[in-house]
Amino acid sequence: xxxxxxxxxxxxxxxxxxxxxxxxxxxxxxxxxxxxxxxxxxxxxxxxxxxxxxxxxxxxxxxxxxxxxxxxxxxxxxxxxxxxxxxxxxxxxxxxxxxxxxxxxxxxxxxxxxxxxxxxxxxxxxxxxxxxxxxxxxxxxxxxxxxxxxxxxxxxxxxxxxxxxxxxxxxxxxxxxxxxxxxxxxxxxxxxxxxxxxxxxxxxxxxxxxxxxxxxxxxxxxxxxxxxxxxxxxxxxxxxxxxxxxxxxxxxxxxxxxxxxxxxxxxxxxxxxxxxxxxxxxxxxxxxxxxxxxxxxxxxxxxxxxxxxxxxxxxxxxxxxxxxxxxxxxxxxxxxxxxxxxxxxxxxxxxxxxxxxxxxxxxxxxxxxxxxxxxxxxxxxxxxxxxxxxxxxxxxxxxxxxxxxxxxxxxxxxxxxxxxxxxxxxxxxxxxxxxxx
Numbered sequence: 001x002x003x004x005x006x007x008x009x010x011x012x013x014x015x016x017x018x019x020x021x022x023x024x025x026x027x028x029x030x031x032x033x034x035x036x037x038x039x040x041x042x043x044x045x046x047x048x049x050x051x052x053x054x055x056x057x058x059x060x061x062x063x064x065x066x067x068x069x070x071x072x073x074x075x076x077x078x079x080x081x082x083x084x085x086x087x088x089x090x091x092x093x094x095x096x097x098x099x100x101x102x103x104x105x106x107x108x109x110x111x112x113x114x115x116x117x118x119x120x121x122x123x124x125x126x127x128x129x130x131x132x133x134x135x136x137x138x139x140x141x142x143x144x145x146x147x148x149x150x151x152x153x154x155x156x157x158x159x160x161x162x163x164x165x166x167x168x169x170x171x172x173x174x175x176x177x178x179x180x181x182x183x184x185x186x187x188x189x190x191x192x193x194x195x196x197x198x199x200x201x202x203x204x205x206x207x208x209x210x211x212x213x214x215x216x217x218x219x220x221x222x223x224x225x226x227x228x229x230x231x232x233x234x235x236x237x238x239x240x241x242x243x244x245x246x247x248x249x250x251x252x253x254x255x256x257x258x259x260x261x262x263x264x265x266x267x268x269x270x271x272x273x274x275x276x277x278x279x280x281x282x283x284x285x286x287x288x289x290x291x292x293x294x295x296x297x298x299x300x301x302x303x304x305x306x307x308x309x310x311x312x313x314x315x316x317x318x319x320x321x322x323x324x325x326x327x328x329x330x331x332x333x334x335x336x337x338x339x340x341x342x343x344x345x346x347x348x349x350x351x352x353x354x355x356x357x358x359x360x361x362x363x364x365x366x367x368x369x370x371x372x373x374x375x376x377x378x379x380x381x382x383x384x385x386x387x388x389x390x391x392x393x394x395x396x397x398x399x400x401x402x403x404x405x406x407x408x409x410x411x412x413x414x415x416x417x418x419x420x421x422x423x424x425x426x427x428x429x430x431x432x433x434x435x436x437x
Contacts, residue, residue, distance in 0.1 A: 002038035002046070002055050003105040004068060006077070006135065007096035017107040019429045023436075029053075031072060037105070043087070043332065044101070048072075057087045057101065060282070060339045061170065068099060075130035079137075083144060084343035085122025085321025086328060088255070092117035097128060097135040102329070103255045103419045107428065116419065122321035144345065145317070145352040156358050157372035159350050160293070164188065164373075167341035168284075169195035175282040175339065176200045176275065179233070181221020182385065184289030187370045188341055190377040192284075193229050199284065201226050204236040204271050206243070206399055221385060228379050238270040243396060244403045245434070246270065248414055252431035253333055254326040257415035259408060261323060263400050268330045269435075276334035283331065288320040288342035290387075292351030294367035295359050297387065309356055316352055333435050 001024075005014040014035035016026045024039035027046065036053065038044050043058045055068040059082070067089060069078040079099055081089040092098040098117050100106060106117070120126055123144055128137040150156035168191040177192065179185045179201040192199050203222035219235060226233035243266040250265035251257055275283060290296060295312060303311050320343060328338045341347060354369065361368045366387045375383050404410055417427045 001041050001102045001105055002036070002044050002068070002100065004055070004070075004077075004099040005035045005097065005109070006075075007033055007130065008035065008109075014109070016105060017425065017428065019425065019432055020104060023432070034070065041332070042335070059086055060337045061172070067101075077128040078125060079120065079128060080125040081120045081122050083123035083321070083345060084340070084348065085325055088322070088325040088329070089120040090117035091120055091126060091128070091137065093128065093135045093137055095134040097130075104252075104428065106419070107425050119322055121318050123317070145349055147349050147353045149353045149355050150350075150358070153358055153368060153372055156350070156354060156369045160187075160347075160369050160373040161191075161194075163344070163346040163350055164191040164341060165194045167344040167347055168192045168197060170344070171197075171284060171339055171341065172282045173197065175284050176202060176280045177231075177284045178271070178286070179203055179222045179225060179231075180218045180286075181223075181225055181382065182218070182286075182289075182387070183367055183370050183374075183383070184286035184293075184342070185222075186225045186378055186382050187289070187374045188284060188286050189225055189229055189231060190374045191341070193231075193377075198231060200280070201231050201233045202236055202271070202275065203233070204238055204267055206238055206240050206396060221382060224379055225382055228382075229377075236271055236274050238267055238396075240399045242270060243267055243399060247400075247404060247411065248418075248427075249431045249434040250330070251411055251414045252418050252428060253330045253435060255329060255419070256323075256326050257409075257411040259406075259410055261326065262411045263396055265326070265330055266400065267396055268327060272331045272334040272336055276336055280336060282337050282339060285327065285338055285340050286342060287323060287327065288316070288340050288348075289367065289370070291316040291320040292342040292348060293354065293359065293370050294387070295356075297364055297366070300360070300364075305356075312359065313352055316348060 003014060008014060015028055015037050016039055020039060024041050026037060026039050028037040038046050045056045045064065047054045052072055053070045054066045056064040056066045058064050065082050067080050079089060079091060087101055090100045100117060123141060125140045126137040128135050150159060164187060177189060177199040179189055203219055205219055246266040246269045250262050250269055254265045299311060324340055324343060331338050358369055360366060371383050418424055418431065
């Protein structure tokens with residue numbers, strides 16, 4: 001985690017919050033009006049020579065990338081969030097400048113009365129200069145996704161098979177796979193096999209998920225896939241009472257308050273704890289499969305034609321990387337790194353250029369490219385399995401609605417208590433204690 005401040009009054013303390021300093025070793029440097037603080041969290045490093053300061057973040061494959069470069073003595077900052085947005089980068093410009101990897105780092109800056117910094121989109125570099133009115137940035141987006149659409153569904157399926165196998169081959173050999181039995185994670189399981197891998201697979205859910213209908217049960221579907229591919233498989237039954245208690249820690253860890261995300265995040269916490277105790281250090285997920293190759297049926301009620309295509313592309317470029325970073329924030333508390341192969345550049349490029357008729361089929365099963373690509377490798381009942389929302393078939397939504405309601409903004413107050421209101425430090429301390437328990 002890191003925090004950079006420029007142009008702040010000298011009396012403002014730009015340091016990591018005390019509660020985080022108790023967990024990680026902290027560092028801070030100050031050069032004139034520039035203040036920088038970072039934590040040794042296993043992902044962040046800082047280097048400095050006579051001419052510049054670089055803040056680098058680790059990527060899921062073990063490398064590092066410079067995300068902030070500052071030429072010492074200048075008023076220019078180059079901030080990059082590399083694709084696929086594995087880490088968040090928050091920026092607030094104006095009379096002063098704030099750049100941070102986490103909202104948790106902002107508690108000492110007293111920003112409650114002003115807008116929180118905004119997330120830099122993945123694949124974008126922002127060059128920030130100071131002028132007469134303050135700090136102003138200009139975005140540079142590399143043309144990563146200019147590509148022609150496949151000629152046919154068969155061509156798209158052939159390409160999907162190739163790029164997913166390549167993505168799985170690039171993943172660490174000891175990476176585990178979260179397997180739901182849907183076409184997304186099942187495709188990843190096949191791709192792993194084709195890449196010469198045999199990952200440990202895990203499926204999770206509440207006691208409500210143990211239904212007897214393969215079309216509505218992730219547990220049964222995942223067992224079927226793992227058995228068919230001869231993959232080691234374990235099931236994680238999460239405690240319903242515990243996931244309700246995880247609501248506040250999940251918002252704190254992920255730094256999101258969207259109900260559809262938090263309902264998954266409460267389970268991710270339990271899964272991360274379990275996998276960490278099992279010695280797992282890298283986990284493969286297929287969360288971006290919908291945004292890359294399909295479409296949520298609910299979108300069809302609001303968008304058509306060009307508007308739908310634009311919406312799907314924006315979700316792939318912006319929404320999926322932001323969710324990816326939020327999931328990583330959760331798992332990183334337990335020393336686990338997340339990789340979503342659907343966001344590897346070659347796979348995302350293919351998904352971006354798919355026309356609507358290669359995303360949506362007449363039966364509304366969605367993702368016809370993936371179904372065609374791996375039809376010969378999976379049981380027919382898996383290939384034709386209907387799209388289900390994970391939090392529904394896992395029993396999580398039913399549990400959370402019963403305890404916390406179903407309102408769209410049901411976690412907004414929690415988010416404000418943690419990151420906006422005057423007592424945020426106390427709320428964060430309680431949330432962190434729950435994560436450490």
